[in-house]
Amino acid sequence: MGKHRNFAPCVFVPFRLRDQLSATATVYDVSSYADHPFCTLSPFWPHGGIPVPGMIRTTSDSVEGIWQGLKLIDGKIAPRYFSGQGHKRGGKPRGHQFGDKLLKIVEAREKIYRVSYEWMLDHKADPELIDRFLSQAFEGVTQYFHEVSNNGNIGDPDEGWAHAAVLAQYLNRRCKTV
Numbered sequence: 115m116g117k118h119r120n121f122a123p124c125v126f127v128p129f130r131l132r133d134q135l136s137a138t139a140t141v142y143d144v145s146s147y148a149d150h151p152f153c154t155l156s157p158f159w160p161h162g163g164i165p166v167p168g169m170i171r172t173t174s175d176s177v178e179g180i181w182q183g184l185k186l187i188d189g190k191i192a193p194r195y196f197s198g199q200g201h202k203r204g205g206k207p208r209g210h211q212f213g214d215k216l217l218k219i220v221e222a223r224e225k226i227y228r229v230s231y232e233w234m235l236d237h238k239a240d241p242e243l244i245d246r247f248l249s250q251a252f253e254g255v256t257q258y259f260h261e262v263s264n265n266g267n268i269g270d271p272d273e274g275w276a277h278a279a280v281l282a283q284y285l286n287r288r289c290k291t292v
Contacts, residue, residue, distance in 0.1 A: 121251040121289040126279035128264035135258055140250065144278050145261035151243050156261070157181065157231060157277050158200040161238035166196065167226045168212035176200035177230045177277075184210045184226060219271045228268075231280050244285075251289050 127135060135141055142148075146156035153159060157177035166172040166180050172193070174180045178200025183192050187205035195203060210222035217225060235244065250257055259278040266279035 118290060119252055119292060120254075121286075122254045122256040124247065124251060124257050124259060124282040124285040124289075126266040126276060126282040127258045127260045128266065128276075129260055129262050130264050132258075132260045139258055140255050141258045141260065143261065144259055144281060147262070151240055155235075155239060155243075155277070155281060157227075157234075160199045161234055164230055164234055164238065167229050168215075172196070174230075177227070177234050178202075180230045181210075181227055184212070184222075186211050186216060220269055223268050223275050227275065228280055231277055232284055235281070235284055244288075247285050248288060248292070251285065252292075257285075 127141070132141065142152055144152050144155040146153055146158040148156070154161075160175040162173075162175045164174045164177060164180065166174050166184070168184070174183065174196035175198055179195045179197070182200065182203040183195035185191065185203055185205075185207035186209050187203065187207050191211045192203060195201070209216040209218055210226055211217075212222065212225055247257060259282050261276055261278040263274050263276035263278070265273040266276050268275055268279075
């Protein structure tokens with residue numbers, strides 16, 4: 115079994131706590147309000163060509179478009195959300211459509227949101243940006259990632275799940291496999 119390289123962890127920080135970090139901490143805002151190129155890591159960014167989980171040969175321009183478009187509201191999904199920059203959809207969803215199954219929120223986060231977001235990171239995000247985060251981790255720099263959400267817990271259905279938490283988990287997993 116090979117030896118893994120040491121790395122400093124990438125950490126999700128809730129929006130409400132971001133100002134409590136040390137002034138010398140390495141902090142990245144990866145929200146849609148962030149400076150370029152960090153805003154491109156937002157699920158709202160229209161990368162184009164992101165496969166829609168559960169829908170063969172269907173793609174979306176954004177991860178948020180997938181998430182909103184697959185919500186079942188008033189008995190319908192809304193594939194129009196797959197086009198353009200992601201935006202929120204009004205109404206109370208009964209769940210998320212995944213093929214012929216209707217998923218509850220936590221399962222949908224795992225099978226739809228995480229899958230779509232990580233596919234975007236692997237195939238659409240700027241590889242130099244991802245490599246920069248990985249290089250800093252291997253150099254021993256703890257990096258903190260935030261956006262506008264406070265929820266880093268996939269199992270908390272009462273608040274939107276922060277994509278910054280998914281990003282930090284993804285980067286840590288990548289570090290473990292190098």
